[in-house]
Amino acid sequence: MYNFNYQRASSLDDAVAKLGAASDGTLLAGGQTLIPTLKQRLASHSDVIDLSGIGDLRGISADGGGVTVGALTRHAEVAASADVPAALAALADGIGDPQVRNCGTLGGSIANADPAADYPAAVLGLGATVNTNLRSIAADDFFTGLFETALNDGEIITSVTFPTPQKAGYAKFPNPASRYAMVGVFAAQMGDGVRVAVTGAGPCVFRVAEMESALAGNWSADAVAGISVSADGLNSDLHGSAEYRAHLVTVMAKRAVAAAG
C-alpha cells in the first residue's frame, strides 16, 4: 500500500472536520473493501479517517414503524438481531464469511455501492431511508450508478431506517468465486405496496415494476415466474452473461417470494 496518514475520529463532527481538512481523505469503517483496495495499490489517499471509535454510529434501535441501524453496525450484529426484519437478518448472514461479517458495516457497504453487494437490495427493497450528517435520503434516490451514490463529498452516513414489511424475502445466487451476489432479489410487501429490488445483475441495484404490480395482485412465486427482465445493459462477465443474469432474476425473484412466505 501507499503511504497515508491514519487518523482516528473521536466524534461525527471530528470526522467531518478531519475529512474536510485532508487533501484527499477517505473514511474507514470495517475496512473490508477499503483495506484490500489499498493493499493492492488500487487506491491512494492522503488520509484515512477511522470511524470505528464513534460509538453513536453503531447499534440497532426499533421504533414504531421500523428499525434504525447505525452506519457502523457490523453485518454479524444485523444477522443476529431480532429487531430487524428476518429477511434483512438473513441477508446479512449471507454476506462474505465470519471475518467479513464481524468487520464489515452497513454504512461502508452502501457507501461503496458495489453492484454485487447484498445490502443495496434490502435498502431499496424495503424502501429504507439513508440518514447522513446532513440529511435523509430515500433509497430510491440513494443508489445512482456503478459505485455511485447520492452522497456528496465529505458526507457521512450515520444510519439507515428500515420500515417494517408485512412480508419480505431475499434470494441470492452467489458468484461462485467471490460469493457476492451474482443476482440477488429482495421482494417485500410493504404497507404501501410491493417492492422488488435486484442487485448483482446490473451496474446498480434496480426495481422491477412489472414484478411489483404482479405481486401486488397475487403474492406468489407463480406471479413472477413468467416475468423476465431484459438482458440489455445487465452485467456480463466470466461468471455469467447478461442473458444468464436476466434468467436468474426471474428464478431468484420466485425464490425470494417463496422465502417470504
Added chain:
Amino acid sequence: MAENGIGASLKRKEDPRLLLGKGSYVDDINRPGQAYAAFVRSPHAHANIKSINSTAAAAAPGVVAIFTGDDMAADEVGPLICGWAISSKDGSPMNMPHHTCLAQGKVTYVGDHVAIVIADTQEQAKDAAELVEVDYEELSAVVGTADADAAGAPQLHENAPNNTCFDWHLADNKADVDAAFAGAAHVTKLDILNNRLVPNAMEPRAAVGDYERSTDSLTLYTTSQNPHVARLVLSAFFGIAPEHKLRVVAPDVGGGFGSKIYVYSEETACLWAARKIDRAVKWTADRAESFVSDAHGRDHVTTVELALDGDAKFLAMRCSTKANLGGYMSLFSSAVPTYMYATLLAGQYTTPQIYAEVKTVFTNTTPVDAYRGAGRPEATYALERVVEAAARELNIDPAELRRRNLIQPDQFPYETPVVHTYDCGDYGASLDKAIEIADYAGFAARRDQSKAGGKLRGIGFSNYIEACGIAPSAAVGALGGGVGLWEAAQVRFNPTGNVTVFTGTHAHGQGHETAFAQVVADQLGVPVENVEVVHGDTDKGPFGMGTYGSRSIAVGGSAIVKAGEKIIAKGRKIAAHLLEAAEDDIEFTDGNFTVAGTDKALNIGEVAFAAYVPHNYPEGVEPGLDESAFYDPLNFSFPSGTHICEVEVDPDTGTVEIVNYTAVDDFGTLINPMIVAGQVHGGIVQGVGQALTEGAAYDPDSGQLVNGSFMDYTMPRADNVPSFNIDTTETPSPLNPLGVKGCGEAGAIAAPAAVMNAITDALGTENIDMPATPEKVWRAAQAAG
C-alpha cells in the same frame, strides 16, 4: 507390528507446530541487514522492450539497486532451461526458446520479469518499481491453445515457427491403429478441453538470497519441493555459484502441487543480487504475483477416439492433443504432456493398440508445467470420458463396459502398448467395492426421486491408473529426461539411542515427518517419537531428488529402508561381539538383537551406545551407527482405483451439487491410513475444483489474465463437496521393499472424469467442458432439453 509403526493412523507430528503458528516458512526467515526485492513485470502479453529507464526509480527513497536482464547477462547468468528433451515425429529436436531470467528485448506474457528493484523496505521496493519506465512496443498476442499454431498467429519465438515447440508421437504406429479402427464395430469420438489451472498453493513463493563474504558462498532460502535439484540447476545451468559454494534451504513450505518444483526467475535473481550488493535480498510474492508467475497446469485440447468390436471390447484408441506451454518452456514442461501423459492412456484396460500424438505450442500466457497429477489427470480424463461416452452410445452399463475390458489380476506384470509395464493390481476389486459403497444399485430410484423434485441426477465413473514412484533412472534417461530419479537417505543413530533420518525428499503438506518416522520405528524398533526426519537443507543430509509425482514413500521410503538394513547389519556385528555369539546366530526383532534360542539380548539403543563408545568392540568394524543408502526404483508404481461421483443438477440455475462421492483406491501398503485419507480428500477437492470451478481465463485480445484473484478465480470450498466415502483395496507392489505405491495425486487424477461423467449423465449430453460452471450447465441443460 511396532506400536505406531507401519499401518498406524498416527496423528501427524508436524501438525501442532504448523497449526500453532510455530512453523518456519521462508517469509519467517530474516537475515541481518536484508534488503527487499520487487519485480517490474510486463503489463503486456506480448511486446518488444525498446528501452528501460530506471533513473527516477534509482533516486527513490531507500533504493539500493536496480538490475535488468542486461546486467544478469553481463554476469553470464545462464538461461532458464527445460530439463527434458523431446523430439518431433521427424526426429528434429524440440524448439526450446532462449529464456533469460530477466527479459532481454522481449516479453511474452503478462507478469513476465523485466527488472528487479531492491530497496531497504518492501514498500520502498514496490514504490520504486512503479517508477521504472519501460518503453514497450506492443505486439498482438495469442493465448488460445487451439489457434496458437494457426497461420498468421503472432509469433513468439524466432526458433519456434508456428509457435510450435514439438510435434511428437509416442510411437510410429498410426497406420496399424487406423487399420484397427477401420475394422471396428463401433467408434466413439470426443473433443474435449482440459482447462488451465492456477496452482494457488496456500503459501506464495518466497526467497531470501544470502551472501557470506567470509566463505564467498551463497545461501538461498526458498519455497522449493526439491532443494537439491534447485541447487544443481542454479549451479550447473544458471552458473550462480558452484555447488559446494551454494546451500539451498527449503524450510516449512505451505503446499506446492508441482508449482514449487521449478527454479524461477525471482529466486534466481534474489540469490544473484545478494552477492552483487553484498546484502541479503528477500522477496515474497503477493497473491496477484502468484497468479501470473507460478507455473500453471494442464491446458490441453484433445480429440480422443475409441474403437470397439462387436462384443464391446476395446480394439484401439487414437488420441490427438495440443498442449499449451505458455510463453516459455518451464523446467519439466515437455515431459508432462508427453511421457507423463500418453503413457497412461491404456488405463486399466487391455486396449491392444494406441496411437498418441501431442503438439506443444507457445502462447502469450504464463508458462505451464506439472500440477498435481501432471499428465495423468489429462490422460485419465480423456480415457474415462470416452469410455463412459461409448457405454452410453452402446447402451451398455458403464461399469459393465469397464469390467469387460479390465486387465485381470492374473495378467501381471502387464505390458501396455504405451511403454509401461504394470506391476500388480486388482482393478475389478476396486470397481466392485466402489459400486457397493456408492449403492449403484439404488441409483435409478434416487434419480426418480430427484426428478420428482425438479432436479437432474447423474452418476459417473472414473477408473484411473497413475504411474508414480518416479522413476527408474535409466528409463527416464532413455525417454529424454536430464536427471536420475533415485532417492537418498541417511539413518543416523545418535549415541543416546534416538534416530535422525535425513531424506532427499521434501515435505510441503504430505506428512513425511510422521510417515517416514513410522517406517523407521517399524523397521528398527525405536519409539516413533524418538525418530526425527530432517529434509530441506542441502547442507544437511545427502543429495536427493525431491518430492513430486507421488514418489516420496515409494522411492524415498525405500531408500530409508535400505539404509535401515545397513544399520541392522552393522548392529548385528556389534551385538554378536557383545553377546559373545556368532553373527549368524543373532536375530533382530522389535528393536532387539537376540542370540537365537536364548534370552540373551541387547536393545538397538544399547548397540548404538556401544558403537559410539567402542571400548568393547569387534575388530575391523568402524565406530558409529550412521548409514546411507541410495535407491533407484526398478519400475514406476501404479496406484489405481475407482471413483464414483453422483451429482444433482438444478436445471433452473445450472448449479451442480455433488451428493455422493465414493473413492476406492489401491495404494499398496498403507503406512499411515489417516495421512492417506487426507491426501485423498485434498486430491479429490482439487479434482472437483478442476471439474466445477477453476480455470484460468485469458482475454483473447489483450492476453490479460481475467481472473487473477480469488474474487474471480474460483477455488473449490468446503461447501462444493460432500463428506467423501473412501476406502481402499490393497495389492502391495512387489517391486519395492515397502510394497507402497504413492497416494498424493490420485484424487486429482480421478475426480475430474468422475464428476464430468456424472454431469454429462445428468444432462444427457457430452457437450460440456470443464469447468462446468452454473451458466455452462444451465445452457447445456437448455440445449439438451
